[in-house]
Amino acid sequence: MTESTAPIDALSESTRHLAATGYRVVLDGDRVEVHDADGGTTSYGIGTPEAFRVISDYWLRSGWDTKYVYSFSYMGRPIIQLPEDMIRLQEIIYQIKPDVIFETGVAHGGSMVFYAGLCRAMNHGRVIGVDIEIRPHNRSAIESHELYDLITLIEGSSIDDDIVAKVRSEISSDETAIVLLDSNHTRDHVRAELEAYADLVPIGSYIVACDGIMEGLEGAPRTREDWYWNNPSTAAKEFVAADDRFELVEPEFEFNEGTITDRVTYWPNAYLKRVR
Ligand SMILES: C[S@@+](CC[C@H](N)C(=O)[O-])C[C@H]1O[C@@H](n2cnc3c(N)ncnc32)[C@H](O)[C@@H]1O
Numbered sequence: 001m002t003e004s005t006a007p008i009d010a011l012s013e014s015t016r017h018l019a020a021t022g023y024r025v026v027l028d029g030d031r032v033e034v035h036d037a038d039g040g041t042t043s044y045g046i047g048t049p050e051a052f053r054v055i056s057d058y059w060l061r062s063g064w065d066t067k068y069v070y071s072f073s074y075m076g077r078p079i080i081q082l083p084e085d086m087i088r089l090q091e092i093i094y095q096i097k098p099d100v101i102f103e104t105g106v107a108h109g110g111s112m113v114f115y116a117g118l119c120r121a122m123n124h125g126r127v128i129g130v131d132i133e134i135r136p137h138n139r140s141a142i143e144s145h146e147l148y149d150l151i152t153l154i155e156g157s158s159i160d161d162d163i164v165a166k167v168r169s170e171i172s173s174d175e176t177a178i179v180l181l182d183s184n185h186t187r188d189h190v191r192a193e194l195e196a197y198a199d200l201v202p203i204g205s206y207i208v209a210c211d212g213i214m215e216g217l218e219g220a221p222r223t224r225e226d227w228y229w230n231n232p233s234t235a236a237k238e239f240v241a242a243d244d245r246f247e248l249v250e251p252e253f254e255f256n257e258g259t260i261t262d263r264v265t266y267w268p269n270a271y272l273k274r275v276r
Contacts, residue, residue: 023035023036030045030047031043031044031046031051032044032045032046032050032051032055034054048259049259049262052260056264059264060265061216061217063082064217064220064221065220065221069081074086074111074113074114074117075114075147076113076141076145077108077109077110077113077141077142078108078109078110079111079113080107080110080111082264082265084263084265085210085263085265085267086111086114088251088253088263088265089208090114090118091253091254092178092206092251092271093115093118093178094122095254096176096178096204096206097122098177098205099126099171099177100125100126100127100128100170100171100175101115101118101119101125101127101177101178102127102128102129102130102167102171102178102179102180102197102200103129103179104129104130104131104181104182104183105129105131105158105182105183105184105210106129106130106131106134106138106142106153107131107138108138108141109138109145109151111180112127112129112142112151113147113151115127116147116148116150117147120150125150126150126152127151128151128152128167129151129152130158130167130183131153131154131155131183132155132183133155134155139153152170154167154170158181159193159196164196164197176205177201177202177205178201178207179197179198179200179201179208180207180210181194181207181208181232182211185211185232186230186231187230187231187232187234188235190209190232191238194207194209194236194243194272195239198243198246201274202274203276204274206251206271206272206273206274207246208267208270208272209232209235209236209269209270209272210232210270211231211232211266211267212231212233212266212267212268212269213266213267213268214230214231215227215228215229215233216228233269233270236270236272237269240272245274245275245276246272246274246275247272247273247275248269250262250263250271251271251273
C-alpha cells in the first residue's frame with residue numbers, strides 16, 4: 001500500500017466513476033483506502049483533503065441513489081438542490097448583487113424563493129423563472145408566498161423563441177443579471193440556453209449551468225447511458241471554447257480557515273464567468 005501524494009485533481013478524476021469502474025473504498029479507522037481496478041491501493045489520512053474528496057464523492061453518489069436532494073424545502077417550498085450548492089451560490093449573489101436573478105427550471109419554486117429571500121435581505125434585485133410546465137398547485141403556492149412580489153413566473157420552454165423574447169422583455173438593457181440554468185439538462189438544451197441568455201450577463205457576473213454531476217453517475221439509478229457526455233458540464237465546456245467572453249471558473253471561497261478548497265457539489269464545471 002502507498003501513502004498518497006497524488007494531487008487532488010488527479011484523485012478526483014480517478015474516483016469520479018467509483019461505483020462503475022471497480023474502485024473500492026475502505027474506511028479503516030482514521031485512514032481511507034482507495035483500491036483501484038489494477039490492484040493498487042492508496043491510503044489517505046482522514047484529515048487530508050484527499051480523504052475528504054474520496055468520502056465526499058461517495059457521499060454524493062449515495063445521496064444521488066437515495067434522492068437526498070429531494071428532502072429539503074426553503075420557506076415552505078420544496079427545493080431540489082444540495083444545500084452546499086445554495087450556500088456557495090449565495091456567496092456569488094451577494095458579491096454581484098444583480099438586478100435580476102434569472103432561473104430556468106422552477107419546479108416547486110424553492111430555489112426561486114431562496115433567491116427572492118436574498119433579494120429581500122439585500123434590499124435589491126428580483127427573480128424571474130421559466131418552466132415548461134408550472135403545475136397549478138405549484139403556481140398557486142408560489143403566487144401566495146410572502147416573497148411573490150419579487151418573483152415573475154413564465155411558462156414555456158426556455159429555448160423557445162417566444163419565451164426567450166418574453167424573458168428579455170422583462171429585463172431592461174441597463175439591468176444586470178445572474179443566469180441559473182436548471183431545466184432540461186441535456187447538452188444541446190443547455191447549450192441553446194447558454195446561447196439565448198449569455199448576453200444578459202455583464203462582465204464580472206455569471207451563468208451557472210447546474211447538475212453537471214450527471215457526468216459521473218455511470219450505472220446509478222435513474223440515469224441514462226449517454227450522461228457521461230450528454231450533460232450540462234459538456235455544454236459549458238463547449239460554450240466557453242466557442243465564446244471567449246466567458247471562462248469556466250471555480251469561484252474562490254469567500255471565507256476559508258480550513259484545508260478544503262474544492263466544492264462538494266452537484267454542479268462541477270458550472271460557473272461560467274463573463275470576463276470580456
Ligand atoms: C431540476 S427541476 C428544477 C428545480 C428547481 N430549480 C429547484 O431548485 O427546486 C427541473 C425543471 O425544469 C423544467 N423543464 C424541463 N424542460 C424544460 C424546458 N425545456 N424549459 C423550461 N423548463 C423545463 C421541469 O419542468 C422541471 O420543473
